[in-house]
Amino acid sequence: MSTYVYGIADADHPTLPEGMEGIGSPALKVRTVKGGGLAALVSDAPENLRPKRRDLLAHQNVLAEAGGGGTILPMRFGSVAHDDDAVASALEERATHYRERLEALSDRVEYNVKAQHDEDAVLHTVMAQNADVRALTESNRGSGGGTHEDKLRLGELVVKAVQAREVQDAELVRATLEPHADAVSAAPESSGWITNLSFLVNRATSERLLGAIEELRQAHPHLVFRVNGPLPPYSFVEPGPAAPAAD
Amino acid sequence: MTVATTQQSGGGGGTSGLYDVLELVLDRGLVIDAFVRVSLVGIEILKIDVRVVVASVDTYLRFAEACNRLDLESGANKSPGLPEIVGDTMESGARGKTKGALSGAAQTISEAFSQARDEGESQSRPRQRRASSSRRKEEQE
Numbered sequence: 533m534s535t536y537v538y539g540i541a542d543a544d545h546p547t548l549p550e551g552m553e554g555i556g557s558p559a560l561k562v563r564t565v566k567g568g569g570l571a572a573l574v575s576d577a578p579e580n581l582r583p584k585r586r587d588l589l590a591h592q593n594v595l596a597e598a599g600g601g602g603t604i605l606p607m608r609f610g611s612v613a614h615d616d617d618a619v620a621s622a623l624e625e626r627a628t629h630y631r632e633r634l635e636a637l638s639d640r641v642e643y644n645v646k647a648q649h650d651e652d653a654v655l656h657t658v659m660a661q662n663a664d665v666r667a668l669t670e671s672n673r674g675s676g677g678g679t680h681e682d683k684l685r686l687g688e689l690v691v692k693a694v695q696a697r698e699v700q701d702a703e704l705v706r707a708t709l710e711p712h713a714d715a716v717s718a719a720p721e722s723s724g725w726i727t728n729l730s731f732l733v734n735r736a737t738s739e740r741l742l743g744a745i746e747e748l749r750q751a752h753p754h755l756v757f758r759v760n761g762p763l764p765p766y767s768f769v770e771p772g773p774a775a776p777a778a779d
Numbered sequence: 780m781t782v783a784t785t786q787q788s789g790g791g792g793g794t795s796g797l798y799d800v801l802e803l804v805l806d807r808g809l810v811i812d813a814f815v816r817v818s819l820v821g822i823e824i825l826k827i828d829v830r831v832v833v834a835s836v837d838t839y840l841r842f843a844e845a846c847n848r849l850d851l852e853s854g855a856n857k858s859p860g861l862p863e864i865v866g867d868t869m870e871s872g873a874r875g876k877t878k879g880a881l882s883g884a885a886q887t888i889s890e891a892f893s894q895a896r897d898e899g900e901s902q903s904r905p906r907q908r909r910a911s912s913s914r915r916k917e918e919q920e
Contacts, residue, residue, distance in 0.1 A: 534815075537811075537814065539809070540809065581817045582817060582818070583805065583817060585797065588797060588801065588804055588805075589797050591804060592797065592800065592804055605809050606808045606809065607808050607809045607810075607811070608804070608805065608806070608807065608808035608809060608810050608816070609804045609805050609808070609817070610805075610816045610817030611809075611810065611811060611814045611815075611816055612814055612815045612816070612817065613811075613813070613814045613815075618813065618814075622811050622813050622814070626811075642803075644799065644800060644803060646799065649832075651845065652845075652849065655842070655845055655846060655849055656849065659846065659849065665846070669846045669847065669849075672843070672846075672847060673847060677847060678843075682843075683839070683840055683843035683844070684836065684839050684840065684843070686839075686842075686843040686846060687838065687839025687840055687841070687842045687843035688834070688839050690839075690842040690843070690846060691832055691834050691838055691839060691842055692834075694832050694842070695832055695834070698832065717807075719802060719806075728802075730803070730807075758799055760799045760800050763800060763803065766800075766803040766804070766807035766808045767803065767807045769807070769808060769809040770809075
């Protein structure tokens with residue numbers, strides 16, 4: 533039977549969640565495979581593994597549990613080795629590399645920060661800062677909403693202003709939060725938020741990042757944040773700080 | 780550290796917590812060449828979440844309409860949520876004075892965090908419902 537791999541830790545990692553329920557239905561038990569002074573968290577791989585919600589959650593939970601007690605290099609979801617021996621030899625072959633990464637990420641956790649605009653609030657901001665938008669809105673209101681062309685003209689103006697604001701706010705968020713992190717990794721722009729950044733921070737000083745986010749939130753009410761963390765350092769397993777994961 | 784503990788447990792946070800980190804679990808993380816990776820067919824959900832404003836006639840009309848309805852008297856700073864946060868911060872800050880300045884300040888910060896988090900959730904949820912319910916369906920399939 534093939535072997536599903538969750539992540540890689542030092543063999544001395546104090547709290548590897550052996551016996552925890554992993555992916556599969558019924559859940560398969562998590563165990564370890566050792567090699568090269570390292571330990572891989574694994575379970576049997578279920579037949580026909582697909583990225584189902586339950587399994588994604590199980591993958592995430594196993595890593596969160598292990599990450600709580602020490603550093604772990606998280607695998608991308610869905611990594612399956614031929615068998616336990618294949619896992620052990622992969623550990624041995626690249627032991628130096630994995631050790632270096634574990635060392636570099638020691639006590640580090642990832643916080644993922646997504647920001648978007650609160651639509652009403654950003655419209656207020658745009659209106660307050662743009663006399664043209666204000667004037668056009670007033671005149672449209674004066675004529676009962678305006679003609680189709682009037683509406684398009686106003687709408688186009690507003691959309692341009694909001695888009696400019698998206699770029700400006702994305703830069704603001706990054707510039708404000710970056711000094712509080714060891715490294716930053718940006719998600720591809722297509723993912724639908726005005727910004728989607730992962731920060732690598734020392735577990736002990738993560739409050740600084742959270743405090744900076746809170747200050748941003750209060751100073752800019754049109755920004756809505758989604759903050760997730762501490763997470764295993766998904767975005768920082770490959771060397772090169774600030775470098776986004778290759779596509 | 781309310782944020783930390785709630786999120787870390789993952790299971791309790793359920794779907795929304797998972798959705799927020801989905802692209803990390805699926806797109807980031809260590810890859811070992813010698814291992815096979817499961818096919819990701821069926822998770823285009825990663826790319827459909829376009830909430831950033833796109834220029835189109837529909838958007839123009841929608842924004843023109845929104846501007847028309849906008850109450851110009853209340854500024855952006857009066858958006859719901861903020862006054863309560865400030866109010867609470869001051870209140871617990873005052874409470875702190877009887878306990879000694881340091882612990883008061885610490886409490887203020889942590890309360891502001893958890894309060895802001897609650898506010899953020901209740902504020903942002905309704906706006907996201909449309910998008911996330913369709914997402915959820917896809918995830919469950």
